Amino acid sequence: MIRNGFRHRDKRNPELGIRNQLVLIPDSRFQYQEDKKTSTRSGYTFLLSVLFVGAIAITVTGTMLLLGWLTLRNAQIIEQSGRSFELAMTCAEHGLIELFEDGNYMGDEDLTLSDGTCSILRTGGSGNENRTLCTEGMSGGTTRRFEIIIEHILPSISIFAWQEVELFTSCEY
Numbered sequence: 001m002i003r004n005g006f007r008h009r010d011k012r013n014p015e016l017g018i019r020n021q022l023v024l025i026p027d028s029r030f031q032y033q034e035d036k037k038t039s040t041r042s043g044y045t046f047l048l049s050v051l052f053v054g055a056i057a058i059t060v061t062g063t064m065l066l067l068g069w070l071t072l073r074n075a076q077i078i079e080q081s082g083r084s085f086e087l088a089m090t091c092a093e094h095g096l097i098e099l100f101e102d103g104n105y106m107g108d109e110d111l112t113l114s115d116g117t118c119s120i121l122r123t124g125g126s127g128n129e130n131r132t133l134c135t136e137g138m139s140g141g142t143t144r145r146f147e148i149i150i151e152h153i154l155p156s157i158s159i160f161a162w163q164e165v166e167l168f169t170s171c172e173y
Helices: 028-101
Strands: 006-013 018-026 109-113 116-120 129-139 142-152 158-165
Antiparallel strands (some): 006 018, 109 116, 116 129
16 A cells, blocks of 8 residues: 555564554655656756856856957057057147248148148148147047147247147137
8 A cells, every 4th residue: 555655564563562553665666756856856957057157157258258359449549549649749740840931831731641640720820929730630530639829939939838639729720
């Protein structure tokens, strides 16, 4: 007789004076089914653990690849920004030399160099005093701008202000 997964057997025990004693013996079929359920659950647990660890590994790998790409992109932008700065400085020096040699120099000139291009915008003012010179250097997608306010040009160039600006305020377009 099987009840609750156990086989029940009557046994006589003369020492205790009990005629019928219930002895529980585990049913081998039930025990096998329990092992099967446990192993199935272990399989699902293992599968879920592997999927979870795999998802974390993929996320970490993706994050590291994205950070590497962003770092590389930032390095390129910084390099282009440095080139743009140097190009704007080159145009500023070229414009100052032109102003020194020719007081009527009006600017409005583009220079193409190996690293990019730079522009000298139309100079402001006239004569020897109170002139403005604005330059712009472009490399890749980066642009740097300088605004130079000159007190006087002769006998030697005297600069009142030389600053990098986001937008020109003292220059003519």
